[in-house]
Amino acid sequence: MCYAIPAKLVAIEGDKGIVDYFGEQRKVLLDLDDVKIGDYIFAQGGVMVRKIPEDEAQEILKTWKDIFFELKKTDEVMSKINTENMPENALAILQKINLRQMIKKDEMHTLLELTDPNELKVLYEIANHVRQREHGNASCVHGIIEFSNYCAGNCHYCGIRHDKNIPRYRMSIDEIIAAAKDAVDTHGFKALVLQSGEDYWYDDEKLITIVKAVRKLGTLVFVSCGSRSKETYKKLYEAGARAALMRFETSNPDVFATLRPGTTLADRIQLIKYLKEIGYVIATGFIIGLPGTTTDDLVNDILLTKVLSPDMYSFGPLIPTEDTPLASTSMVTKDLVLKTIAVSRFVDSNSNILVTTALETLDVEGRKEGLLAGANSLMLNITPMQYRKLYAIYDGKVTDNQEVTQSIQDTVDLLYSLGRAPTDIGFSCNTNTEGETNE
Ligand code: SAM
Numbered sequence: 001m002c003y004a005i006p007a008k009l010v011a012i013e014g015d016k017g018i019v020d021y022f023g024e025q026r027k028v029l030l031d032l033d034d035v036k037i038g039d040y041i042f043a044q045g046g047v048m049v050r051k052i053p054e055d056e057a058q059e060i061l062k063t064w065k066d067i068f069f070e071l072k073k074t075d076e077v078m079s080k081i082n083t084e085n086m087p088e089n090a091l092a093i094l095q096k097i098n099l100r101q102m103i104k105k106d107e108m109h110t111l112l113e114l115t116d117p118n119e120l121k122v123l124y125e126i127a128n129h130v131r132q133r134e135h136g137n138a139s140c141v142h143g144i145i146e147f148s149n150y151c152a153g154n155c156h157y158c159g160i161r162h163d164k165n166i167p168r169y170r171m172s173i174d175e176i177i178a179a180a181k182d183a184v185d186t187h188g189f190k191a192l193v194l195q196s197g198e199d200y201w202y203d204d205e206k207l208i209t210i211v212k213a214v215r216k217l218g219t220l221v222f223v224s225c226g227s228r229s230k231e232t233y234k235k236l237y238e239a240g241a242r243a244a245l246m247r248f249e250t251s252n253p254d255v256f257a258t259l260r261p262g263t264t265l266a267d268r269i270q271l272i273k274y275l276k277e278i279g280y281v282i283a284t285g286f287i288i289g290l291p292g293t294t295t296d297d298l299v300n301d302i303l304l305t306k307v308l309s310p311d312m313y314s315f316g317p318l319i320p321t322e323d324t325p326l327a328s329t330s331m332v333t334k335d336l337v338l339k340t341i342a343v344s345r346f347v348d349s350n351s352n353i354l355v356t357t358a359l360e361t362l363d364v365e366g367r368k369e370g371l372l373a374g375a376n377s378l379m380l381n382i383t384p385m386q387y388r389k390l391y392a393i394y395d396g397k398v399t400d401n402q403e404v405t406q407s408i409q410d411t412v413d414l415l416y417s418l419g420r421a422p423t424d425i426g427f428s429c430n431t432n433t434e435g436e437t438n439e
């Protein structure tokens with residue numbers, strides 16, 4: 001998969017570099033020794049992952065050149081909004097956002113409770129417009145390898161919780177590295193998420209071996225193995241992991257304590273903040289529709305995500321799952337998820353927002369609609385087929401039978417049809433709303 005654009009290093013400022021592709025510039029962490037101005041590199045999520053020879057880079061850029069500008073044009077057209085018949089309240093929001101003013105908590109609440117299909121349509125269009133204004137047509141596609149479904153945790157919503165009687169698997173170190181190598185060498189991934197239950201069979205030494213080997217492949221290593229100790233995460237950072245996916249699940253401390261027995265929201269938040277502090281790129285967020293939560297909680301979920309200043313928002317609907325304490329909880333609507341994407345885009349206009357598999361599981365059109373409601377990132381499941389169904393965190397996971405080559409092709413087709421390009425390589429220099437709060 002040629003799903004990344006190489007960039008040229010044009011300036012160095014301390015440990016950061018400014019890179020350029022087709023006249024657009026981004027800031028990235030220089031995470032490699034021996035790079036110099038003029039080098040061509042691949043970067044993902046603001047981290048340089050690999051140097052590439054100039055002739056190879058030129059060749060890739062040549063194939064990208066025409067399509068890149070075509071895609072930009074398509075995205076510009078698709079994200080234009082027509083203000084002619086726009087309802088007053090929507091116009092007011094648009095004006096605020098255009099002036100880069102914060103939307104307030106009560107306004108977020110109102111937007112999350114909209115139900116009129118015409119108003120929802122306008123809401124999603126404005127969010128898509130803001131996404132385009134902040135990111136251009138940049139999108140990112142990460143691969144996820146689910147390497148173990150053993151878990152010491154017992155979260156009430158999760159299909160691989162400790163107490164659920166399911167067949168368990170654990171990939172060996174060699175299997176994980178081989179799956180990552182295939183993802184990078186055969187399929188062209190530049191960012192891989194290594195995810196599991198809280199499985200302490202993988203001690204620090206094993207995790208370090210895995211992270212070092214996967215980093216060496218020239219990819220951004222995301223770790224997502226739950227609430228391990230700060231020391232473990234520090235060692236993994238030193239081994240080359242640069243990103244962590246860890247949701248806080250809900251901003252409501254009582255709901256958290258009930259649904260994640262024996263753990264507290266405060267500890268989870270403290271760990272996420274620590275990861276950020278030591279340099280990890282963070283993806284975090286929440287589950288929409290947990291029992292006991294209200295629209296006010298959802299507003300707080302979005303605002304807590306913002307406070308944690310992640311590189312990527314990761315949230316999705318609860319998918320009630322058999323033989324879990326939440327099996328009979330009602331499913332949320334697709335529109336509630338799309339509204340959450342749109343409102344998150346307004347609240348933190350410069351963020352990356354992921355369309356999660358749970359939204360796709362809720363509705364086959366969820367991926368496309370999420371991308372058109374303000375989201376700009378996707379994750380593809382590249383767990384080896386023999387383990388895919390066993391990582392059953394919820395029922396009917398849409399990726400269970402998706403073969404990698406086909407899902408890449410479908411994703412590329414979808415992104416191109418929307419005019420999106422794989423240029424989430426670093427941080428833009430766009431200004432964000434400053435000095436105001438959402439209170
Ligand atoms: N064990 C790690 C952790 O908890 O951070 C990582 C793996 S865990 C399966 C990844 C995420 O799956 C959780 O953070 C949770 O938000 C999500 N999840 C689990 N069960 C779910 C369900 N039934 N519906 C939607 N999301 C779910």
Ligand code: SF4
Nearest residue numbers: 151153155158161197
């Ligand atoms: Fe385990 Fe994570 Fe599932 Fe909780 S959400 S049971 S920690 S895999």
